[in-house]
Amino acid sequence: MTRCSRLVAACVLAVLCAPHVALSHAALIEAETTQAIRLHAFYETGEPMAQAQVIIFAPDNPALVWGQGLTDLQGRFDFIPDAQMGRWSVQVRQAGHGAMAHVEMGTMDPVVITSAGGPQNWTQRAIMIALVAWGALGTALWAAGNRNRADASS
Amino acid sequence: MHLPDGLVPLELALAGYAGSALLTGLALARIKRLPDPRGELPRAAMLTTVFFAASALSIPVPPTSVHLMLTGLMGVMLGWFAVPAILVGLFLQAVLFGHGGLTTLGLNGLILCLPALVGFAIWRGAGARWPDLAALIAGGGAVLLALAIFAGIVLLGMPAALDAGAERAALAVFLLAHLPLVLAEGVIVVVLLRVLRRIEPALVPHG
Structure with missing residues (x-):
């Protein structure tokens, strides 16, 4: 094999062996692994927030929209934050309802801080309702007792 | 139907607090x-x-699914007391259930207190003459008015970045x-007042 043909063969090999690159009529696709954040938005009843609008705010400018999109039919939304460290805010909203979630991006794995919500199980809810009912009953009895005493003294 | 924290501009939330404070004072x-x-x-x-x-x-x-509002019932049964009662209830719902936000408490107060007062006015004006009709209109009409105020606030506070067409749809x-709720809450008020008239007429408000 001549020196020239060796050079050609080496070039062909280098092109063919280039990792993760597909070439076709000057279009390029590069593949790489990266870290994405997946959020799952749903109503308190458990129904997914399907096709809800998503607005993302980056840590360096919480007033400026960094990105936006729509949740899928299961209420899921994926996004890939850039290398900025800090608190990313993601707002999911639909018909005036929605929530804000925060994602802390640091040197460790990202921490998703979900939006504040109430108790999810019925036992907790029943206890809360019972406590409020007890408070209201106490108030009602106290008011009725005061009134009776006032009537008796007059 | 509660506006949560974080979705409403600060100026609108502050205006809601100012409006609710005025209404509470009144x-x-x-x-x-x-x-x-x-x-x-x-009773309150x-x-x-x-x-x-x-x-x-x-x-x-x-x-989807809807929640009972009972704003018309509160107005008919409590009159002016409905305003502090609804605000206390909204505060407890926000803190204990996460329904609605604390920053939007003023706006949520307006959404539910104003219809309650309209329900009260309907009942006071027509309850003695046409009790069933007045109760139905007070209960259902209050829900309709609450929906209208809620929609108005959502449209008013919509951020520019949002797809307005999708949000309107x-x-x-x-x-x-929520339209079935209009009828349901009207019927709830009619039934409750009928029961009260039958078993304890003294408890019927302004009766």
């Missing part, structure tokens, strides 16, 4: 002028619990899903 002034304000306290306390607990119940209306679906 309601307390009117309550002071009642012949026996203390006599209404037990118990109905605050009913209002608070009602938000925990969701009624499936495919493709979602809002239309939301409002349509």
